[in-house]
Amino acid sequence: MDAFKVIGGKPLHGEVTISGAKNAALPILMSALLSKTPIVFNNVPKLNDILTTVKLLGQLGAKTQWLSEDKLSIDASNITQCCAPYDLVKTMRASILVLGPLLARMGHAEVSLPGGCAIGARPVNLHIQGLKAMAADIDVENGYIVARNKGRLKGANIFMDVVSVTGTENLMMAAALADGITVIENAAREPEIVDLANCLISMGAKISGEGTNTLTIEGVSELRGSEYSVMPDRIETGTFLVAAAVTQGKVKCLNTDASGLEAVLSKLTEAGADITVGVNSSGVEWIELSMTHKPKAVSVKTAPHPAFPTDMQAQFMTLNVLAEGTATVIETIFENRFMHVPELQRMGADIVFEGNTAIVKGVSSLNGAQVMATDLRASASLVIAGLVAKTPTQVDRIYHIDRGYLKIEDKLQALGADITRINIS
Ligand SMILES: CC(=O)N[C@H]1[C@@H](OP(=O)(O)OP(=O)(O)OC[C@H]2O[C@@H](n3ccc(=O)[nH]c3=O)[C@H](O)[C@@H]2O)O[C@H](CO)[C@@H](O)[C@@H]1O
Numbered sequence: 530m531d532a533f534k535v536i537g538g539k540p541l542h543g544e545v546t547i548s549g550a551k552n553a554a555l556p557i558l559m560s561a562l563l564s565k566t567p568i569v570f571n572n573v574p575k576l577n578d579i580l581t582t583v584k585l586l587g588q589l590g591a592k593t594q595w596l597s598e599d600k601l602s603i604d605a606s607n608i609t610q611c612c613a614p615y616d617l618v619k620t621m622r623a624s625i626l627v628l629g630p631l632l633a634r635m636g637h638a639e640v641s642l643p644g645g646c647a648i649g650a651r652p653v654n655l656h657i658q659g660l661k662a663m664a665a666d667i668d669v670e671n672g673y674i675v676a677r678n679k680g681r682l683k684g685a686n687i688f689m690d691v692v693s694v695t696g697t698e699n700l701m702m703a704a705a706l707a708d709g710i711t712v713i714e715n716a717a718r719e720p721e722i723v724d725l726a727n728c729l730i731s732m733g734a735k736i737s738g739e740g741t742n743t744l745t746i747e748g749v750s751e752l753r754g755s756e757y758s759v760m761p762d763r764i765e766t767g768t769f770l771v772a773a774a775v776t777q778g779k780v781k782c783l784n785t786d787a788s789g790l791e792a793v794l795s796k797l798t799e800a801g802a803d804i805t806v807g808v809n810s811s812g813v814e815w816i817e818l819s820m821t822h823k824p825k826a827v828s829v830k831t832a833p834h835p836a837f838p839t840d841m842q843a844q845f846m847t848l849n850v851l852a853e854g855t856a857t858v859i860e861t862i863f864e865n866r867f868m869h870v871p872e873l874q875r876m877g878a879d880i881v882f883e884g885n886t887a888i889v890k891g892v893s894s895l896n897g898a899q900v901m902a903t904d905l906r907a908s909a910s911l912v913i914a915g916l917v918a919k920t921p922t923q924v925d926r927i928y929h930i931d932r933g934y935l936k937i938e939d940k941l942q943a944l945g946a947d948i949t950r951i952n953i954s
């Protein structure tokens with residue numbers, strides 16, 4: 530098993546190229562199941578969740594081929610299986626995203642129930658209810674969602690009780706091939722939803738309202754292959770910006786997009802960072818952050834987009850741990866997304882809880898420790914803490930970070946960080 534050894538004390542300086550967004554690439558690659566002709570995807574981050582997706586699509590009968598480091602072609606003309614097995618779903622919850630496309634294209638899907646994970650129970654009832662409203666027959670058998678429908682799914686009016694990102698994506702993909710019009714109300718508005726909608730539209734889907742809370746999808750009888758580029762990863766961008774702020778450095782994130790990051794950039798500005806956004810000669814955005822003093826404490830409350838993203842909560846926890854003053858960090862999306870807190874406390878953080886609110890009092894410094902990553906963004910928060918700790922830090926179980934950050938140690942090393950991957954098994 531791999532771990533990171535981090536020796537803190539070096540402010541980050543330089544440029545880092547942001548990869549394609551994991552959370553956009555996952556549904557977008559799954560959308561290839563809707564097309565009988567091949568699709569080419571650009572800006573695909575070759576990280577572990579993407580490799581799991583490629584394996585899953587391969588098991589279903591799709592032919593996948595890396596045309597270059599970030600260019601992937603998927604030919605799903607011949608689907609031979611309709612089952613996402615437990616072995617893959619347990620390593621990647623986003624496997625649930627095959628449910629809508631398989632059902633719409635093949636009339637049959639069997640997907641292992643994902644179960645809970647380190648951040649919360651994470652049920653998929655809204656995915657199931659939405660597909661049932663589209664006339665699918667769905668049962669849960671032996672831990673699997675078994676879904677069937679005769680002929681095409683039927684367009685329906687669907688109200689989602691809770692805003693769900695992958696729920697909205699699954700239903701949007703299913704509706705793209707359904708018979709009639711589907712209206713999804715209280716839909717998620719995350720930029721990754723808009724990216725998926727744009728990809729589907731490039732394949733011939735008829736979708737409007739993406740980026741608002743009402744999505745309208747007029748089903749078509751078939752979708753065709755296209756070439757599509759995945760959006761830049763806003764959470765990877767935010768993570769590097771926080772790392773720059775906490776180490777009091779200056780970092781320019783290249784190949785990124787500031788739209789979609791408003792809540793994060795505004796909190797970093799409130800913390801005292803200087804942020805500049807610009808466009809390179811090819812029209813691609815960059816974001817530069819410079820921090821010349823200790824960050825000021827900033828309170829954050831997570832909520833669905835456009836509010837502050839839960840996927841940046843752990844990183845801001847670390848920022849507040851070392852900030853001037855006291856902040857509250859409120860998590861409203863996932864009931865258990867505070868597993869990084871005990872590890873930060875072991876490094877000297879002053880954090881107490883009142884329900885889903887963490888009260889964080891800034892301390893002057895952290896000590897390094899052997900800490901355990903429990904989920905993807907928790908891992909990032911511990912690495913950032915290690916970058917400023919006074920003694921070495923070892924972050925264990927970094928398979929979590931490898932799910933969602935491409936070559937994070939190489940990117941941090943290029944910015945001057947002292948971080949090494951070590952094998953401890
Ligand atoms: C691959 C991907 O894109 N993952 C993101 C996605 O996860 P994911 O799509 O799994 O998260 P959801 O948006 O579905 O979850 C939001 C809330 O809705 C609840 N819920 C969800 C579905 C359902 O059927 N019933 C239900 O009650 C969840 O338990 C949670 O409390 O959005 C989360 C919230 O922005 C992010 O943290 C994840 O990084």
Ligand SMILES: C=C(OP(=O)(O)O)C(=O)O
Binds near residue numbers: 622623840933
């Ligand atoms: C929680 C996350 O991912 P997933 O939904 O794949 O667990 C994340 O990207 O922070």
